[in-house]
Amino acid sequence: MIRATTVVGIISDTHGLLRHEALVALRDCHLIVHAGDIGTAEVLDGLRTITSVIAIRGNNDKGAWAR
Numbered sequence: 615m616i617r618a619t620t621v622v623g624i625i626s627d628t629h630g631l632l633r634h635e636a637l638v639a640l641r642d643c644h645l646i647v648h649a650g651d652i653g654t655a656e657v658l659d660g661l662r663t664i665t666s667v668i669a670i671r672g673n674n675d676k677g678a679w680a681r
Contacts (some may be wrong), residue, residue, distance in 0.1 A: 620644045625661070629653040629674065632660040640664055655679035 623643035625636060630653025637660065640646055646661050650672025661667045671680050 622647060624649060626672075627651045628657045630657060632657045637661075637664065651675065652680070 621643045623640040623646045625640065625646065626649035628636070628648070629651055640661070641664055643665055646665055646667045648658065648661065648667060648669045650670045651674045652658060652669060652672065653674065658667055658669055
């Protein structure tokens with residue numbers, strides 16, 4: 615029997631800085647959840663180069679991009 619698996623990556627508190635090490639750690643994920651305090655839209659854009667992203671707005675996420 616073949617079992618399908620989904621790898622979900624969780625990240626938070628990037629505060630506008632998406633480190634190379636984070637991209638490497640998340641590279642095999644099928645879905646990424648960013649759990650707040652993203653900082654900039656560019657962080658989400660960077661994560662989307664890997665796979666689909668669900669983002670939760672944190673208290674530091676303000677402006678049009680965070681709506």
